[in-house]
Amino acid sequence: GAVVSQHPSWVICKSGTSVKIECRSLDFQATTMFWYRQFPKQSLMLMATSNEGSKATYEQGVEKDKFLINHASLTLSTLTVTSAHPEDSSFYICSANERGFTDTQYFGPGTRLTVL
Amino acid sequence: GDSVTQMEGPVTLSEEAFLTINCTYTATGYPSLFWYVQYPGEGLQLLLKATKADDKGSNKGFEATYRKETTSFHLEKGSVQVSDSAVYFCALTTNTGGFKTIFGAGTRLFVKA
Numbered sequence: 043g044a045v046v047s048q049h050p051s052w053v054i055c056k057s058g059t060s061v062k063i064e065c066r067s068l069d070f071q072a073t074t075m076f077w078y079r080q081f082p083k084q085s086l087m088l089m090a091t092s093n094e095g096s097k098a099t100y101e102q103g104v105e106k107d108k109f110l111i112n113h114a115s116l117t118l119s120t121l122t123v124t125s126a127h128p129e130d131s132s133f134y135i136c137s138a139n140e141r142g143f144t145d146t147q148y149f150g151p152g153t154r155l156t157v158l
Numbered sequence: 159g160d161s162v163t164q165m166e167g168p169v170t171l172s173e174e175a176f177l178t179i180n181c182t183y184t185a186t187g188y189p190s191l192f193w194y195v196q197y198p199g200e201g202l203q204l205l206l207k208a209t210k211a212d213d214k215g216s217n218k219g220f221e222a223t224y225r226k227e228t229t230s231f232h233l234e235k236g237s238v239q240v241s242d243s244a245v246y247f248c249a250l251t252t253n254t255g256g257f258k259t260i261f262g263a264g265t266r267l268f269v270k271a
Contacts, residue, residue, distance in 0.1 A: 048201075074257065085247065085261045086202070099256075135201050139257070147251070147259060149194070149202040 044070045046138050048150035055126055056158055063121045063153045065136030072138035075119040076147065077111060080133040092119050126157040160185045164248045164262035171238055172270050179233040179265045181222075181248035189250040191215075191224050191231040196245045196264070205233075205246070243269045 045068040055061050065075055074093050078086040090106075092098040092113035100106045108130075110122040119138075123130050133154050137147040164181040171177060183189065190209045194202040206215030211226035220235045231248060248262040 076259070083264075083266075085263045088258070091257075137202075137259075146190075146192075146204065146207065148204070152199075152201040154199075 044138075044140055044148040046072075046136065046148045046150040048134075048136055048153050050153060051151060052154040052156075054156045054158065057127055058125055060122055060124045061126055061155060063123075063134055063136075063155075065119045065121070065138070065150050067117045067138045067140075067148070070138075070140045070148075071116040072119075072140065073116070074139045075113055076137045077109070077119075077121050078135045078137070080135060080152070082133075086135060089121075123155065126155070128157045131155055131157045160189070160250065160252055160258075160260050162248050162250055162260050162262040164246075164265050166263070167245075167266040168268055169265060170268045170270065173240055174237045175269075177233070177235040177238045177242075177267070179246055179248075179267070181231045181233065181262060183229050183231065183248075183250050183260075185229075185250055185252055185260075187252055187254040189252045191222070192249045192251070192259075193220070193222055193231070193233050194247040194249060194261075196247065198244075202247065238267070238269045240269045240271050243267055 049064045077089045089104045090098045090100045098111035113119040135152045137149045192207045193205040195205045206217040208215040208224035214223045222233045245264045245266045247264045251259045
């Protein structure tokens, strides 16, 4: 089946630094990738939708200058948390739609970010 | 707007018990319906899906039927195992106004040996 990877699986950083998280579709081309944030014991909150080669569409309340998304190819999207603060600590999950199969998302394993 | 409501947890069952996790939805158009499972510290895995009314999705002993008349997609399993302990998310996807997935709040299941 379709596999999505994320790197790193966890990261600890100091307040004020920037962190980049990669999301890759390993065996399929992803026309669209999604970035979610999940707080402890809560559901997933969609942050943004990115299509290859175009700007990401951010959900209301998500700061696009803080959460930079780049979807450079059909297999790679990156989320950069800029000037991270402790309140950005969370579990970040990406997902991808396979080209031609738009109703099913494949999720990455998630990246746990801890900002000290 | 579109939404998904699922029963609150946690749900605690003994091994081999029958499981039902209720899920209802509201949506414009004709959404596809999904159940995802999340094990501790991991991302979401697709458990099963149904794309139109009366479809039944099934996988690993779990099943759910897309009921348009009751706008429901309840998850069932006849005999749970300890390894089924996880958080289960009901979700719908819609392509009305752009592709989007709406998740329920999640239901945590504990299965005791």
